[in-house]
Every structure is written in structure tokens, then in C-alpha cells.
Amino acid sequence: MQNTENHNEPKLNLEGFSEADLKRKAFKTPEGYFENLTPRIMENVRASEHVSAKPTFNWNRILIPSFGIAAIALTTWFFLPPTENTEPNFDMALASLSVEELTEYADLQPAELVSYELVSYNEITIEESTFSDEEIIEYLSTEDEIELNTLIDEIEI
Amino acid sequence: MxxxxxxxxxxxxxxxxxxxxxxxxxxxxxxxxxxxxxxxxxxxxxxxxxxxxxxxxxxxxxxxxxxxxxxxxxxxxxxxxxxxxxxxxxxxxxxxxxxxxVSYALSSQLESDTEVSGDAIQLKLQQAILTLPTKQRLVFNMKYFDEMKYEEIAEVTGTSVGALKASYHHAVKKIEAFVKQQF
Missing domain, CATH: 1.10.1740.10 (RNA polymerase sigma factor, region 2, helix turn helix motif)
Structure with a gap:
């Protein structure tokens, strides 16, 4: 596969070193590595074939959407305004706190309190997902099939 | 084909x-x-x-x-x-x-790797290649060592031939500058 496609392309020019020097393999391999490689690869391929031939049930297909649904339910419950029956009793809640927890609360700076106390429930809106369950499951199950360019961007070194 | x-x-x-x-x-x-x-x-x-x-x-x-x-x-x-x-x-x-x-770590590994040939220029060349961004590194290796055509590299990386030529050009210049600095 000799490359003759472009005479104008830049040539690596490192003074004092020929192309043959530069292209010589920089890495060593264990002795006899390539002689035993084909049988080793074929053995692994056969083993993987055996594993994938077993009828396996993919729990991720059930568990991952379940976690998602549970997370949505929990988030919804958390942000719902409390009803009369579930109105927390401030005194009881205070009594249940340890001295350490109360001290930690008292030590919070005003700026830190903002995120806890100054946000009104009414100001928070939850965006409705536009994805169907099937699309979410499909996305989660194809996690490994990441495009090469995405990988390059992510690993950028 | x-x-x-x-x-x-x-x-x-x-x-x-x-x-x-x-x-x-x-x-x-x-x-x-x-x-x-x-x-x-x-x-x-x-x-x-x-x-x-x-x-x-x-x-x-x-x-x-x-x-x-x-x-x-x-x-x-x-x-x-x-x-x-x-x-x-x-x-x-x-x-x-x-x-x-990662490239810093790979470069250190390269110096300590007992399986790397002791040739100084090859070691420097590999270290220079490791300083390149990932895509330039891939393009340089496939073009220089594997002697692949740009069209073939384009099939591997899903990048246009024009962009690959630019990547290779930048890679060569950076490698030359790195190696010259070292010797």
C-alpha cells in the first residue's frame, strides 16, 4: 500500500535521520507474540460466542428505566407543595435534630442559605420530557456504541 | 471498495x-x-x-x-x-x-517501558506524537507509519480529506519543532 497520492504533502524532516530510521518500530513485543496470536484470538472469539449464545436476561433493560422512573417519582414528590396532613411540625423536626446538626446549620453563611431558603416552590418548574420510554431505553442500551468523533472529543489529549 | x-x-x-x-x-x-x-x-x-x-x-x-x-x-x-x-x-x-x-502519563510510561526500543530518536518521535491532539495523532500514525491514503483514513475517522490533510500538515510541523527542541 505504497502512498504515491500527493507530491506536495509535507514530509517529516528531522535532520540527520532517514525516513527508514524514523519508521523503524519503536516498540518491542514479547518473543513469539505474533506466532501465538491467531490461536489466542480465535480462542477468545469462540469463548465470546459461547457466552453470547446463552439466552441471558438483560436486567439493565428493566433496572435502568426503573431507576429513572423512581428518580422522577421522588423528584415530583419532593417538589410538590405539602398538603395539610403532611405539614411538618417545626418543633418536632427541631427536636429530632442533634446538637451537631443544629450547630452546622447555625454556621452556614447567608450566601449558603440562599440556595436552601430563598427559592420559592412556585418558581421551580419541571420540564416535561419529550422522549418516549422506548427512546430513553434505546439511548441507555446503546451507551457503548459511541461514535469515534465523540470519543476523540471526550478523550482530547 | x-x-x-x-x-x-x-x-x-x-x-x-x-x-x-x-x-x-x-x-x-x-x-x-x-x-x-x-x-x-x-x-x-x-x-x-x-x-x-x-x-x-x-x-x-x-x-x-x-x-x-x-x-x-x-x-x-x-x-x-x-x-x-x-x-x-x-x-x-x-x-x-x-x-x-493522558498523554503526559503515556509519555512517562514510554520512557520507563522496558518494551520500548532504546533508540533515542524513535523515543523522541513517539513522545512528540503524544503531544499532538488525539485526532492529529491518529491521522499522523495512519499516514506516516501505515502509509494509508487520505481517502482510507477518512473511512476510518469519518473526517473529510481536506481536514485530514490539514491535520497531517500541522502534525508534521509540531513534531519537527518538538524534536528539534530536544536535540
Whole structure:
């Protein structure tokens, strides 16, 4: 596969070193590595074939959407305004706190309190997902099939 | 387009009675090229071996779906590149969290690696290549060491030929500057 496609392309020019020097393999391999490689690869391929031939049930297909649904339910419950029956009793809640927890609360700076106390429930809106369950499951199950360019961007070194 | 030998190999692979023999032939034909391609990305021999094994396992599982509008070897290169980059990504997550980047770690590994040839210029060249951004590194390795055409590299990376030419040009200039600084 000799490359003759472009005479104008830049040539690596490192003074004092020929192309043959530069292209010589920089890495060593264990002795006899390539002689035993084909049988080793074929053995692994056969083993993987055996594993994938077993009828396996993919729990991720059930568990991952379940976690998602549970997370949505929990988030919804958390942000719902409390009803009369579930109105927390401030005194009881205070009594249940340890001295350490109360001290930690008292030590919070005003700026830190903002995120806890100054946000009104009414100001928070939850965006409705536009994805169907099937699309979410499909996305989660194809996690490994990441495009090469995405990988390059992510690993950028 | 797939060459005649590969076409014959694929035909035999699709026949269950000759499937394993055909795949063995494929492994035998491409293992060494793919190994060196992967080794230049992950540097360490054991890592390269793991990545290579996974590459062929994936190739075996997906070869039925291979469309012959590209060459078989560029399709294999694509899987190998994907596997090698995925491996580096996992390695970064597991080991290199506290380091600035993977290339620094790979470069250090290169100096201490007992499996690296003692030739100073080759070591410097590899270190220079490791300073390049990932895509330039891939393009340089495939163009310079594997002597692939831009069209073939484009099939592997999914990048336009024009962009690849620019990448290669920048890579060559950066490598020359790095090596000159070292000697």
C-alpha cells in the first residue's frame, strides 16, 4: 500500500535521520507474540460466542428505566407543595435534630442559605420530557456504541 | 471498495460451514497491522493485546453486518481505533483522574517501558506524537507509519480529506519543532 497520492504533502524532516530510521518500530513485543496470536484470538472469539449464545436476561433493560422512573417519582414528590396532613411540625423536626446538626446549620453563611431558603416552590418548574420510554431505553442500551468523533472529543489529549 | 480476496473471505464467512476458517484467515491477515495501530495509541503492550482481542471479538460479532461499500481493513481499523480510544477513556477515569492529561502519563510510561526500543530518536518521535491532539495523532500514525491514503483514513475517522490533510500538515510541523527542541 505504497502512498504515491500527493507530491506536495509535507514530509517529516528531522535532520540527520532517514525516513527508514524514523519508521523503524519503536516498540518491542514479547518473543513469539505474533506466532501465538491467531490461536489466542480465535480462542477468545469462540469463548465470546459461547457466552453470547446463552439466552441471558438483560436486567439493565428493566433496572435502568426503573431507576429513572423512581428518580422522577421522588423528584415530583419532593417538589410538590405539602398538603395539610403532611405539614411538618417545626418543633418536632427541631427536636429530632442533634446538637451537631443544629450547630452546622447555625454556621452556614447567608450566601449558603440562599440556595436552601430563598427559592420559592412556585418558581421551580419541571420540564416535561419529550422522549418516549422506548427512546430513553434505546439511548441507555446503546451507551457503548459511541461514535469515534465523540470519543476523540471526550478523550482530547 | 472491498478487494477480491476480502470479498471471497466474506463470502466464506457467511457460509456457516466455513465461517471459522474464514475468520481465522481474516485474523491472520490483519492482526499485525492492527496490533501496531493500537499499540501506537495505547503504548503499553498488554493494553494493546487486550484492545486487539476485543477488536476481533467485535469484528466477529458484526462482520455479517459489514457493508462492502468500504474496505474491510478500514472497517477493522475503525473498530480498533474505537476500542483503543474507549480503553484510554476508561483508563483516564480509573487511573489518571489526578493528572492533567493522558498523554503526559503515556509519555512517562514510554520512557520507563522496558518494551520500548532504546533508540533515542524513535523515543523522541513517539513522545512528540503524544503531544499532538488525539485526532492529529491518529491521522499522523495512519499516514506516516501505515502509509494509508487520505481517502482510507477518512473511512476510518469519518473526517473529510481536506481536514485530514490539514491535520497531517500541522502534525508534521509540531513534531519537527518538538524534536528539534530536544536535540
Amino acid at each position: 472491498t478487494d477480491d480476496q476480502d470479498k471471497d473471505l466474506l463470502k466464506r464467512f457467511r457460509d456457516p460451514s466455513s465461517r471459522n476458517m474464514a475468520f481465522r484467515e481474516l485474523v491472520n491477515r490483519y492482526q499485525e497491522r492492527l496490533y501496531w495501530h493500537v499499540r501506537r495509541i495505547v503504548i503499553d503492550h498488554d493494553d494493546a493485546d487486550d484492545v486487539l482481542q476485543n477488536t476481533f471479538i467485535k469484528a466477529f460479532k458484526n462482520l455479517d453486518r459489514f457493508r462492502e461499500d468500504s474496505q474491510l481493513f478500514t472497517w477493522l481499523y475503525r473498530i480498533a481505533t474505537n476500542e483503543a480510544l474507549t480503553f484510554l477513556k476508561k483508563k483516564r477515569k480509573n487511573i489518571f483522574v489526578s493528572l492533567d492529561d
